[in-house]
Amino acid sequence: MSGNKQGNATPAVGETSGSLGSLPLLRTERIWNGADFTGVNISLAIATWAFLVGGSTALLVGFQQGIAAMVIGNAIGLGFMILASVVASQRYGVEQYTILRPVFGLVGVGILVFTVILITEMGWSSLLAIMVGRAVTQVSNSTFGTDFGPESLMVTFFALVAIAVSWWILSRGPVTIGRFNKFIAPGLIIVTVFLMVFLVINTSWDTLLSAAPLAPFEDDRLNFALAVEFNAGVGVSWYPVMGSLARLTKTPRAALWPSYGGLLGATLIAQIVGMAAALTLGDSDPTVWMLPFGGPILGAFILLFIAFANITSTSSIVYSTVLAIRQASGNLLSRVRWAWLCAGFFVLPAILAFFPGFMYLRFMTFVTLSGAFLAPMCGAIIADYFLLRRQRVALEELYRHRGESAYHFSSGINWAGLGAVAAGAVFYLVIYNPVTLTTQPVFSYITASFPSAVVGAIVFYVLARVLYVRRGVGGYAPAEKAGRNA
Amino acid sequence: MDAADSATAEALQRRLTEISAHEQGDSSRAALSGRDLGLFTLVTLGITVLGFLVLAL
Numbered sequence: 011m012s013g014n015k016q017g018n019a020t021p022a023v024g025e026t027s028g029s030l031g032s033l034p035l036l037r038t039e040r041i042w043n044g045a046d047f048t049g050v051n052i053s054l055a056i057a058t059w060a061f062l063v064g065g066s067t068a069l070l071v072g073f074q075q076g077i078a079a080m081v082i083g084n085a086i087g088l089g090f091m092i093l094a095s096v097v098a099s100q101r102y103g104v105e106q107y108t109i110l111r112p113v114f115g116l117v118g119v120g121i122l123v124f125t126v127i128l129i130t131e132m133g134w135s136s137l138l139a140i141m142v143g144r145a146v147t148q149v150s151n152s153t154f155g156t157d158f159g160p161e162s163l164m165v166t167f168f169a170l171v172a173i174a175v176s177w178w179i180l181s182r183g184p185v186t187i188g189r190f191n192k193f194i195a196p197g198l199i200i201v202t203v204f205l206m207v208f209l210v211i212n213t214s215w216d217t218l219l220s221a222a223p224l225a226p227f228e229d230d231r232l233n234f235a236l237a238v239e240f241n242a243g244v245g246v247s248w249y250p251v252m253g254s255l256a257r258l259t260k261t262p263r264a265a266l267w268p269s270y271g272g273l274l275g276a277t278l279i280a281q282i283v284g285m286a287a288a289l290t291l292g293d294s295d296p297t298v299w300m301l302p303f304g305g306p307i308l309g310a311f312i313l314l315f316i317a318f319a320n321i322t323s324t325s326s327i328v329y330s331t332v333l334a335i336r337q338a339s340g341n342l343l344s345r346v347r348w349a350w351l352c353a354g355f356f357v358l359p360a361i362l363a364f365f366p367g368f369m370y371l372r373f374m375t376f377v378t379l380s381g382a383f384l385a386p387m388c389g390a391i392i393a394d395y396f397l398l399r400r401q402r403v404a405l406e407e408l409y410r411h412r413g414e415s416a417y418h419f420s421s422g423i424n425w426a427g428l429g430a431v432a433a434g435a436v437f438y439l440v441i442y443n444p445v446t447l448t449t450q451p452v453f454s455y456i457t458a459s460f461p462s463a464v465v466g467a468i469v470f471y472v473l474a475r476v477l478y479v480r481r482g483v484g485g486y487a488p489a490e491k492a493g494r495n496a
Numbered sequence: 497m498d499a500a501d502s503a504t505a506e507a508l509q510r511r512l513t514e515i516s517a518h519e520q521g522d523s524s525r526a527a528l529s530g531r532d533l534g535l536f537t538l539v540t541l542g543i544t545v546l547g548f549l550v551l552a553l
Contacts, residue, residue: 033507033508033511034511034512034515036511036514036515036519037518037519037522037524040524074550074551074553075551077547077550078547078548078550078551079547080547081543081544081546081547081550082544082547082548085540085543085544085546085547086540086544089536089537089540093536097528101525101526101527101528102525103524103525234551260523260524261523261524261526262526262527262528262529262532263532266528266532266536267536270536270539270540274543396533401527401528402527405512405515406512409508
């Protein structure tokens with residue numbers, strides 16, 4: 011998951027020579043203190059997907075259980091995601107997929123970027139585009155009396171238009187994204203406040219507390235565990251962008267606490283508002299709420315604003331991901347023009363736009379499935395950076411040519427890293443399969459993301475010690491020696 | 497320098513030299529302290545417990 015402020019950040023980033031690329035930032039290029047970064051993270055979290063997550067949580071649980079699930083899931087998911095993504099990038103001022111090379115190797119990072127990260131971000135992009143399609147058709151139905159359904163071809167048409175506009179914004183570069191996004195984050199805060207005011211006026215606390223979930227399973231404990239897991243997956247899904255933002259902060263504290271507090275606080279507010287709206291109106295789709303809440307004129311205006319917000323959010327997501335793709339591809343894509351690279355990214359989201367019902371229906375599946383791979387990735391990163399390397403990475407080795415680098419491992423792959431991701435993902439899918447919705451009894455007690463992160467960390471630690479540390483491979487030098495490289 | 501990096505080797509070397517010469521002890525390059533790490537873990541656990549309290553109330 012990415013967000014609006016990513017784009018806000020980029021113009022400032024672009025003012026310095028190193029920050030758009032992979033080079034380590036210098037002290038003077040780190041522009042954010044704690045307050046700045048808190049604002050960045052709040053703007054990231056206040057986005058339309060937070061309404062969607064809140065609405066989807068209401069499918070499983072009622073208001074009180076939903077708040078608990080959101081607090082627990084986000085607290086845990088964000089907790090280990092931030093340790094994995096923010097800390098190392100901040101310390102070394104290095105783009106987050108470059109700092110991953112000691113954990114997975116240069117080729118290993120490429121494998122993960124072209125699978126886990128790419129698919130995750132393509133999924134979010136297509137979902138946001140379909141949301142645009144639904145928002146615009148809702149406005150059309152309300153204003154012109156048309157009768158376009160939520161899965162009609164017009165939804166696909168407008169989703170494709172959204173993708174085309176996103177591509178246009180993106181192809182013009184990060185400055186354009188930033189210009190658009192300056193209006194989006196404050197606007198979405200206003201929409202959130204509007205929803206809160208409407209809810210306070212039109213519903214009571216008792217009504218909310220007694221509202222039944224929209225489409226629960228029979229087992230209450232399982233519903234709650236699924237809601238926690240879904241929210242943990244949402245917390246983890248911030249991973250693809252956080253490190254590259256945190257490298258711009260001035261101190262470790264200015265990176266750690268604002269990212270946790272900013273994301274958690276703003277996410278919870280927007281999600282809880284979204285859940286309350288869904289329970290009040292009986293529909294989990296945010297594009298359905300605005301017309302009953304705002305009336306035909308204000309509601310249509312908000313819907314169009316949400317549509318535009320989604321387009322710029324998509325541009326922000328794709329910007330960071332395409333940069334990562336280019337970085338991870340070696341020579342393969344380095345000469346492909348930026349606009350063509352972005353166009354290539356949008357092929358799959360455009361195909362998925364032809365299945366709007368499927369994407370909305372499978373939203374929770376997609377989020378939890380991507381969490382099945384991102385969570386053990388985070389576990390492996392934490393084990394490598396905090397336990398084995400004691401927060402010390404040799405900057406120069408990150409950039410050395412393949413075999414010359416201490417982080418080349420075997421054929422550019424740290425097998426401990428990929429083994430940890432595979433083991434953690436298998437563990438996750440065994441105790442909870444988001445596709446078939448089969449669960450082991452233990453899932454209702456421990457959920458899946460955090461345990462699979464722990465599995466990933468343990469497997470990484472053991473494999474790395476056996477394969478590399480004992481043999482002196484991979485730059486796992488004793489602390490005093492590594493300290494000279496830090 | 498690895499071929500995956502579009503930046504020049506000279507630019508990288510300049511930065512590494514600058515960092516090595518002037519930023520080694522700088523607060524921007526400090527490791528996360530054990531105190532902050534412990535506090536972060538406690539806060540995460542505390543908020544998680546808060547979530548269970550919401551459930552219990």
